[in-house]
Amino acid sequence: MSSFITLNSIQQSFKDETVIKNVDLAIPQGQLFGLLGPSGSGKTTLVKIIIGLLNPTKGTVHIDNQKMPSLKLMQEIGYMAQSDALYSELTAKENLYFFASIYGIPKKQQKQRVQEVAEIVDLTAHLDKTLEHYSGGMKRRMSLAVALLHQPKLLILDEPTVGIDPVLRASIWQDLKKLQKQGTTIIVTTHVMDEAEKCDNLAMLRDGYVIAQGSPDQLIEKSRTGTLEEAFLQYGKSNHH
């Protein structure tokens, strides 16, 4: 299977510190791919490298056979940052229309898209509020809505469900699965094990290394443990020696 996203011996250093160490990844099209690791393991850095917001010190990223960064590919990527990068003085609707214009969605379709994504994240009733009056969870959902606006081929979500209540979290995962069925490739970072279990494939990240890769079942089986959490600890140990 040819991969949709290829990371080739990526290394990232800030000053003297190397935060990403020799990472190779191959993600096939249409997959729901998880980057699992504790905070500080390099998930966000890796995500920024994939999307082109950071130039890796070494190595290359190819998406759909094109080298990143590429403005053309940016159009195909939906990105949800770890911090809610939204304009708090504006209403949710104004935020959505702004990003819709930035992504070049034609005027006539904007209204429809805004309504569709608002429904997905269950914010239809709150579209006219300014984001100053949104709770943390609502802002996360808004960020997700913005990422979905232009129907991207690739969705990159950095800790999408932090601060979202369990009911909504389940429904967001349902929506992600639905998008995946429509052919969207999705990369999700998480530090929550039960979320990682919902991914097709996982890369376990620790201290900038990928310590293990594979489907959740494979990872558990190979480490001869019972849960992902135990598996993570097991791989971490064996990697240290």
Add this chain to the structure above:
Amino acid sequence: MRIRAIIKRIVQQFLRDKRSIALMMVAPLLVMTLLWLVLDLDQYEPTIAVTDVPEQMQDLLEEQDATIIEMSPNEAEEALGDKEVDAHLTWKKDQVELTMEGSDSTATSAVQQVLNQTSKQLNPNSLNMEVNFLHGSTDLNLFDNVGPVLIGFFVFFFVFIIGGVSFLRERTQGTLERLLATPLRRWEIVVGYLSGFGIFILLQSIVIAVYSIYVLDIYMEGSFWAVLLITFLLAITALSLATLLSAYAKNEFQMFQFIPVVIVPQVFFSGIFHIESVGWLDAIGKIMPLTYGADALKEIMIRGQELSAVLGDIGILVGFSLVFILLNILALKQHRKL
């Protein structure tokens, strides 16, 4: 269309932020008014204590708008010490003795001027001079003189603060990075930002110019539109400099640290003080945008020049802006190479 989206967003944001609008539009007016109150006063009228001064001389002194009080030498000494009078004039046989309080240079020179005029009238044979003015008049006071520089400075200052902080916020709240994760080009972000803010800057320039010229009645010989063009160019320079410097500030506090370093020195070198005689001081002024804006404003407002006479200043201001804008686009490279 994408640039238009950015402009629209900035306008929406700005209209929600009433306080920033007030700071941009009303604060400069308030400060200009206060300065006008302080600088537009009539000349200082000194109070002079006299001892044994002939009646005729006293009348002449009073004609020069000085307040004259007769005192004994002891009384006068005490009054000088308490700053109740500015000088003490004593008549001794064939000699006149003047003691100044001396701690206030304005008062000292006012006393000197009164005495000069008086002695001229006592001695009608002295040189009779007729004074004509090429520009301005005897009524040109301190406010008229430094007013053009102050207009330039306040435009620069307030645009710098608001423009710099709002672009900085874009960085700290992550929206700048978010924008760079879209197909927006770096120059589109910079141009969109400058245009969106440009609308408010233009309004601010109009408000300040109209207020200074028509309400405060600052001395004005040239054309209003020329003044407006120069203030607007100066504001664009300030905005592009502020957005550029915001790349090197981590937070609002660090942004404000640029004020004493970048903004305040410009006042000293932009024409309020005469520094032409000291070459290296003059050279420092030459690298400061306000020098050129203030020079152009003075030429237009005080000397009544046309825009064509200040093309050099205009060119340099445009040049400053272009350099800052290009550096801005380059500075965004630290976020995204492309």
